[in-house]
Amino acid sequence: MQYSSQAVAKPYFIVAIALFVGQILFGLIIGMQYVIGDFLFPAIPFNVARMVHTNLLIVWLLFGFMGASYYLVPEEAETELHSPKLAWILCIIFTVVGGVTILGYLLVPYATLAEITGNHFLPTMGREFLEQPTMTKIGIVIVALGFLYNIGMTILKGRKTVVNMVLLMGLVGLAVMFLFSFYNPSNLVLDKYYWWWVVHLWVEGVWELILGAILAFILIKVTGVDREIIEKWLYIIIAMTLITGVIGTGHHYYWIGAPEYWQIWGSVFSALEPIPFFMMTVYAFNMVNQRRREHPNKPAVLWALGTAVMAFLGAGVWGFLHTLAPVNYYTHGTQITAAHGHMAFYGAYVMIVLAIISYAMPLLRGRAAANSEKAQVWEMWSFWLMTISIIFITLFLTAAGILQVWLQRVSDTPMSFMQTQDQVMIFYWLRELAGGVFFIGLIVYLISFFIESGDSSATTATVDVK
Amino acid sequence: MLALEKPEQRLAVWAEVLYLLNLLLLPGIAFIILFGLFVKHRRHTSAFVRSHLKQTVMFSIWAGILLLLVSLSMVMLGGFAQVYTWVMLILYFTVVHASFVLIGVLGLSQALAGKIFSWKLSSL
Numbered sequence: 001m002q003y004s005s006q007a008v009a010k011p012y013f014i015v016a017i018a019l020f021v022g023q024i025l026f027g028l029i030i031g032m033q034y035v036i037g038d039f040l041f042p043a044i045p046f047n048v049a050r051m052v053h054t055n056l057l058i059v060w061l062l063f064g065f066m067g068a069s070y071y072l073v074p075e076e077a078e079t080e081l082h083s084p085k086l087a088w089i090l091c092i093i094f095t096v097v098g099g100v101t102i103l104g105y106l107l108v109p110y111a112t113l114a115e116i117t118g119n120h121f122l123p124t125m126g127r128e129f130l131e132q133p134t135m136t137k138i139g140i141v142i143v144a145l146g147f148l149y150n151i152g153m154t155i156l157k158g159r160k161t162v163v164n165m166v167l168l169m170g171l172v173g174l175a176v177m178f179l180f181s182f183y184n185p186s187n188l189v190l191d192k193y194y195w196w197w198v199v200h201l202w203v204e205g206v207w208e209l210i211l212g213a214i215l216a217f218i219l220i221k222v223t224g225v226d227r228e229i230i231e232k233w234l235y236i237i238i239a240m241t242l243i244t245g246v247i248g249t250g251h252h253y254y255w256i257g258a259p260e261y262w263q264i265w266g267s268v269f270s271a272l273e274p275i276p277f278f279m280m281t282v283y284a285f286n287m288v289n290q291r292r293r294e295h296p297n298k299p300a301v302l303w304a305l306g307t308a309v310m311a312f313l314g315a316g317v318w319g320f321l322h323t324l325a326p327v328n329y330y331t332h333g334t335q336i337t338a339a340h341g342h343m344a345f346y347g348a349y350v351m352i353v354l355a356i357i358s359y360a361m362p363l364l365r366g367r368a369a370a371n372s373e374k375a376q377v378w379e380m381w382s383f384w385l386m387t388i389s390i391i392f393i394t395l396f397l398t399a400a401g402i403l404q405v406w407l408q409r410v411s412d413t414p415m416s417f418m419q420t421q422d423q424v425m426i427f428y429w430l431r432e433l434a435g436g437v438f439f440i441g442l443i444v445y446l447i448s449f450f451i452e453s454g455d456s457s458a459t460t461a462t463v464d465v466k
Numbered sequence: 467m468l469a470l471e472k473p474e475q476r477l478a479v480w481a482e483v484l485y486l487l488n489l490l491l492l493p494g495i496a497f498i499i500l501f502g503l504f505v506k507h508r509r510h511t512s513a514f515v516r517s518h519l520k521q522t523v524m525f526s527i528w529a530g531i532l533l534l535l536v537s538l539s540m541v542m543l544g545g546f547a548q549v550y551t552w553v554m555l556i557l558y559f560t561v562v563h564a565s566f567v568l569i570g571v572l573g574l575s576q577a578l579a580g581k582i583f584s585w586k587l588s589s590l
Contacts, residue, residue: 281568285575309568317564395561399553406549 001363003074005081010364011091012067013357017446019060019098020350024439026053031432035425044106051131052105057345058129059098064353065174065210066091069151069167071360072217077158082150090146097139101132123184127195130181137181144175162231163220166238167213173206189257196252203344204245204273204315211311211352212237212280218304218359219284223291233283240276248273251323255332263325270323274316277308277348284308297362297370299379303355306387310347318343318394330409335424336401343394346386354445361449371448378448385441392434400427477507478518478577485522486570489529489563497526514582521573521583529566533559 001007030049032039040049074081081087104113110131117133119125124134132140148171155164180197216234220227250266253259284305295301318340322331331337358379362371370376408420415423481503487496504523510516537559544551573583 278567278571281571282574282578285571286578289575289579289581312568312571313564317560321560395557398557398560402553402556403549406552 001366003080005084005087006071006074006360007364008081008084008087008091009067009071009360011088012063012070013361013364015091015095016060016063016067016353017357019056019063021442021446022102023053023056023060024435024442026050026056028432028435028439029053031428031435034421034428035432048105048110051110052102054129055105055131056102059094061349061353063094064349064357065171065214066094066147068210068214068353068356068360069147069171071356071364072214073151073154073164073167074158076161076164076217077155079154079158082153082157086146086150090143090150093139094143097136097143101136104133105131122182124182127181127184127191129199130195134182137178140178141175144178148172148175161227162234163213163216166209166216166234169238170206170209170211170213173209174202177201177206192256193253193258196249200249200252201246203349204248205242207349208241208245208276209238211307211348212241214352214356215280215284215304215307218300218355219287221359222293222295222297222301222304223287224293224295225287225290229290230283230287233279233287237276237279237283240272240279244269244272244275251325251328254325254328267323267325271320273323274312274320277312277316281308281312295369297359297376299376299383300355300359300370302380302383303351303358306383307347307351307355310343310351310387310390312347313391314340314343314345314347314394318398321398330405331401334401334404334408335397335427336405339394339397339401342397343390346390351387372451375448375451378444378451382441382445382448385444386438389434389438389441393431393438396427396431396434400424400431403427472580474510474512474515475577475580477503477510477515479574481518481522482570482574482577485526486567486574488526489567489570497530500526514580517582518573518577522570525566525569529563532562533566536562 026049029040029044030046030053033041033046033049070081070087104117108116110125113133114120114125117135119134122134124137125131130137151168151171155168177198180194183194185191185194212234216230219225220230247265248270250262251270253262253266285308288301288305322328322336322340362369371379403424404420407415407423408417481500484496484500484503488494488500500522504519507515507519510519537555540555540558541551544554576583
């Protein structure tokens with residue numbers, strides 16, 4: 001760790017991992033409720049558990065992005081963080097706000113939660129992924145503003161690098177797009193239209209900039225390849241991301257009541273969306289192939305390469321699978337969407353946050369470059385367990401989705417939604433099984449943090465490649 | 467970004483690009499060009515060039531067999547109007563096609579780095 005203020009990233013990473021565990025636990029609960037409908041009912045109804053699962057995902061990834069920013073911005077800007085104290089305060093506020101919100105979901109009926117948090121003054125609740133009470137949303141905005149001020153001031157007084165600037169662009173975009181969650185028109189078409197400005201322009205827009213910047217930072221550190229080469233790749237990747245992703249929003253406008261021309265615009269531009277992910281894979285492998293140093297932190301390299309590959313598969317391939325309007329006419333809102341969502345989120349965002357944690361955490365814990373060999377082996381096991389199980393989760397959900405499309409929408413004698421669910425039950429069981437393996441992988445990941453070893457060989461600094 | 471100063475490297479990169487084009491954009495056409503490149507340079511003095519030409523042609527042929535012939539067999543054996551034919555076919559095609567693309571990415575990155583094609587991730 002080059003700057004003492006980078007230490008503030010550590011609490012963010014710890015909270016992120018804790019919330020990640022919560023997210024997976026609730027994922028297992030809803031996975032079980034798919035097959036045993038009254039599992040944990042009425043204590044934890046499906047709609048509540050699903051809300052907790054998705055909201056925890058968003059919040060822990062935000063914690064991860066913030067931790068990553070607090071770690072890499074001082075190092076890139078070659079200066080201490082503007083205010084480590086502010087970063088600490090915001091971490092506490094965000095943790096308390098997030099924790100209270102999740103407890104609210106679990107302990108109080110949603111309608112009561114809306115009432116007691118004053119939703120009627122500025123109604124923003126009741127929409128998928130944006131279920132947070134208005135007060136929580138205001139809290140998120142305050143945290144985001146404080147965070148951007150802190151990061152912005154640090155960059156302003158220090159060195160401006162491409163990595164820093166792309167990251168800042170992504171973070172500003174993230175904050176700006178979130179403001180559309182406060183716009184809640186009574187016209188459902190209009191509501192959906194702008195709702196996607198938060199959801200789509202986050203995950204297929206500005207978040208990709210954050211992903212690109214973090215990946216570039218890690219690759220610079222672990223490969224020793226010239227910054228200029230990595231920055232040129234980054235420029236092209238983010239350009240392609242924005243060129244395809246912004247108009248690609250149109251793939252959400254096919255059937256919501258928006259004009260028909262979106263079926264063409266959405267199809268064409270979202271068919272191009274795999275390009276930046278494809279480039280990212282070529283770039284990550286290319287940089288590792290041209291590396292000038294052997295970094296002792298093998299899991300960090302593995303997570304970085306894994307991010308590129310899994311993001312390409314999850315976001316690129318599985319996105320393309322159902323993005324063209326004539327295909328989406330049949331697949332819209334089926335388990336194929338769920339399959340894409342799981343692999344894309346894991347590949348693009350979960351893995352990049354775990355990559356930066358893997359790179360930074362040993363340094364934040366006072367090690368020279370990496371954890372002990374033994375801890376690294378445990379971490380790499382967790383990588384393979386989680387990655388392989390998410391692949392199987394995706395395959396089982398895809399199978400369920402294809403069957404669902406056929407029985408419910410293609411067949412001459414279409415079944416009802418619930419009849420179809422009975423027919424795809426076997427795949428839900430298999431998905432749950434794969435989810436269980438994922439959870440084991442997560443436990444192995446947690447254990448890797450607590451493995452101490454007398455072996456100091458792995459913790460030494462990098463070795464140049466001859 | 468792509469400092470392809472050596473003609474050998476240019477040739478290897480072209481082979482990998484044509485392999486990927488065959489899978490992603492110009493099926494058939496890109497393979498014909500790739501095969502022409504292979505016939506012309508198959509006895510190239512550089513082992514690096516030979517490894518990439520051989521890998522790309524070999525995997526293109528395997529991709530053709532696994533993606534076209536096996537898929538066709540699945541439809542013929544399973545029945546066109548059978549739901550499980552489509553469940554298996556779509557899953558099979560997506561996974562196998564994506565795997566061949568990833569092999570191409572691996573090969574391209576090795577060609578760009580001036581390395582002989584290798585399966586081993588440890589060679590990265």
